[in-house]
Amino acid sequence: MPASRAAGASGRGLVLVHELCHLRASRHGAAFRRQLRLVLPDADARETAFAAAEPELWRGAVR
Numbered sequence: 001m002p003a004s005r006a007a008g009a010s011g012r013g014l015v016l017v018h019e020l021c022h023l024r025a026s027r028h029g030a031a032f033r034r035q036l037r038l039v040l041p042d043a044d045a046r047e048t049a050f051a052a053a054e055p056e057l058w059r060g061a062v063r
C-alpha cells in the first residue's frame with residue numbers, strides 16, 4: 001500500500017476512534033486522551049500523520 005493511502009486509512013481509523021471516545025469523554029481533556037491512547041497507543045503519531053496527509057481536514061491538536 002502506498003504511504004499516502006496508508007496515512008489515509010490510519011487517519012480514518014483515528015477519526016472513528018476519536019469520535020467513539022467522545023461517548024466516554026465529551027471534551028478533549030485528560031480523560032479523553034487516556035481513552036484515545038488506551039484504544040490507539042500510537043494516537044499521537046496518527047494525529048501527526050493525519051495532519052500532514054489531510055491538512056484541510058485537520059482542526060488542530062486536541063492535546
Ligand SMILES: [Zn+2]
Binds near residue numbers: 018022028062
Ligand atoms: Zn473531538
